[in-house]
Amino acid sequence: MDGPWEVKVGATAGAVWGRTEQQDFRSRVRGTLLGLAVGDALGAPVDGLGIDGIREAYGAEGLVDLAPAYGRRGAVTHLTQLTLFSVDGLIRAQVRRDTGAWHPPTDLHRAYLRWAATQRDWGPDLRRKDDGWLAREEWLYARRDPSKALLLGLADTTMGTPEAPKNPGELGPEAAARSAPFGLLVGWEPQLVAQLAVECAAQTHGHPTAYVAAGAYAVIVHALALGESLDAAVQRGFALLAARPGHQPVSDALQRALGAVRQGLPGPERVAELCGAGTAESLVGAAVYCALVAADVRHGLTLAVNHDGPSAATAALTGGLLGALHGETALPPAWLAELEGRPTILELADDFAMEMTQGPALHSPAGASPGWLARYPRA
Structure with a gap:
């Protein structure tokens, strides 16, 4: 079960971050989390509608601006909620490592159980x-159409693993959509980023x-966060996938x-064709x-919502x-x-960027900032 987590990896504890590098990293962390949430919010009002229904509701060009969902404009779904708990779990893993415990999938699982509590309480x-x-943010205590797979997978405290997974037939995109934060672990080797995303999915x-x-998506985000082009990031994903059993559909x-x-100008038909049946690999593609x-x-985001496939997850x-x-x-401001x-x-986002670039100044086995431990307890 421990696998690669026996190896001392993780935070960029030994790296030296200049001010420019820290600012660039924080911008990319913010961009990733805000970009995912904005896409989610843009797609939420039309999730489940086909392109004809979208045009009927919003005009010939489809949806080109935020629209009401869940009683307000800019509302997010469970996809954003879970992504935030992914970030929380990653920070908690780094903090808890001071105790000698180092198994990030367990810390992420605990974070997802905290999300599950927001869906019940x-x-x-x-x-x-x-x-x-x-977990004390009141706005997160709202059900935003979580899938059955999420609720069943987190209905008890047993943690699924690749060897004994929860919902072994589930092909949906929700696990991939919460995996962007793993790609922001820029001090990790790509194969470990992929492994963590796989185990948590x-x-x-x-x-x-x-x-x-989920692993492929995290690796692509990882390369982008390191400053690579999207083409190069996808090629890195291909290289890592080639060694993993079951990679062919992805x-x-x-x-x-x-x-x-x-194949010509982009449009709803091409996006819908790529989305296929709405499975994880199709939506990542x-x-x-x-x-x-x-x-x-x-x-890019309006293209991702105006089609016959799942709009919120794609966007x-x-x-x-x-x-x-x-x-x-x-x-878009x-x-x-x-x-x-x-x-x-x-x-x-700023807490994550601070932990990843300046973690040793916040906590160590010898001591820690009380304020930081109050925000991210070791327990």
């Missing part, structure tokens, strides 16, 4: 001191194609995405396509890629201004 339980600050989405798609989906770039052909972030995956590629300043939970997302 009316609000935060302030008596649970070990939950940390994110198997906690709810146990089909090999679903968890390998590799094929990415290859179809690259091929589609050369569609997101890569939308990001590759995007003239800018707005264009969330696309937004994560574009945000990692371009940083936060490339995102008017959309960010209305985004649900934006202060929380920014606070968490």
